Amino acid sequence: EDKVVQSPLSLVVHEGDTVTLNCSYEVTNFRSLLWYKQEKKAPTFLFMLTSSGIEKKSGRLSSILDKKELFSILNITATQTGDSAIYLCAVLQGAQKLVFGQGTRLTINP
């Protein structure tokens, strides 16, 4: 059975801290891995990772994929209260199907 597992499920840190969110997967017909941020509405796209070892960056966020070990991490440096959200990892399969992890609920305290 295809599965995507995220850890931790919940994380509370202070503003300014750096956090690392994990995502491991076991899926058939892997095409790419995606990270989303979800606040009160639908998920907002962050990154799409297709190749191993190539870091993608957007401001204070960065992510990398390891296709040999079947995992990805999402890093957020110098966290701000606006980073508080649920972060979703999803794997895109060959037929465009997205399999989601459970999400990590990140809370940034001032």
Next chain:
Amino acid sequence: GAVVSQHPSWVICKSGTSVKIECRSLDFQATTMFWYRQFPKQSLMLMATSNEGSKATYEQGVEKDKFLINHASLTLSTLTVTSAHPEDSSFYICRAGTGGGETQYFGPGTRLLVL
């Protein structure tokens, strides 16, 4: 980037009524539409996949006669929740895909509350 819209964004209805949710791709042709449901504090669960002009493929455990999906054009798919019950109250989100990889964008979602 690709834009996907959903309508309505909020709907409250009485138990037993049917509710239709529309999902539109605004600047590209979506050959495939995906419908998800998300309960509070849970992740997104795929309900069904629909390809333009053909019948939808439902995930295990999703009742096809209760959740009617129509994908009659390349820019519009609809999800109708028939005879809605309180347990159908959820956040319904669509995702529109093309063969070229424009698959990372979701619609804004529809919150359904069945009283």
